[in-house]
Amino acid sequence: MLLFNKRIVQPTNVEVKESPLHGRGVYAKQRIFKGSLIERAPVVFLSAEAKEALRYTKLFNYYFLIKNQEMPAAFGFGYASFYNHSPEANAFYSFSNKRNTLNIYAYRTIEPGTEITINYNGHPLNREAVYFPQQNKE
Structure with a gap:
């Protein structure tokens, strides 16, 4: 289980730009520490x-x-739909029914200029073909 720190990365600390993976992607503009909330x-x-x-x-x-x-x-909305897939993602996501949000967290520390990726299968290292994430009541 990952423990999350309370450091919140402001949206100005990430940006959308061209990606070699799939057109556009989300990139860190400054270091994002493991466990940080990147975007809600x-x-x-x-x-x-x-x-x-x-x-x-x-x-x-x-x-x-x-x-x-x-x-x-x-x-x-926001940058949510621009996070590209990677089987070795550096971030992960969860849904909150209570807040109607998609929450993106750093799975490991992400350096400036690095593309932030999520694994569409759920867990950052999951290699299964299809994953349906659980919605939490947060």
Whole structure:
């Protein structure tokens, strides 16, 4: 279990710019310490019907799958949808139903200029094909 410190990274400490991974990505502008909250992005939970409607839009590659039959997807605002996937991610995410947010945390210390990546499968080192993150009641 990771313990989180209370240091919060302000949104001005990260930026979106071109990425060699997948077009655009989120980068650290200064050192982000392990366990720090990088971003608390507002999120909209989507019904299955709304999720399917995304298939016909440019937003199709920018939503998150969730293990919830009524609301199986979420769209994150802020920089949330620009964090690229890596099987050896340096950050991880969780959802908060109470706050309707997607929370991005540093899995390890991230140096300035480094792209911040998450593992779409959940845990930063998870190599499974599909993962549906748990929503917490935070």
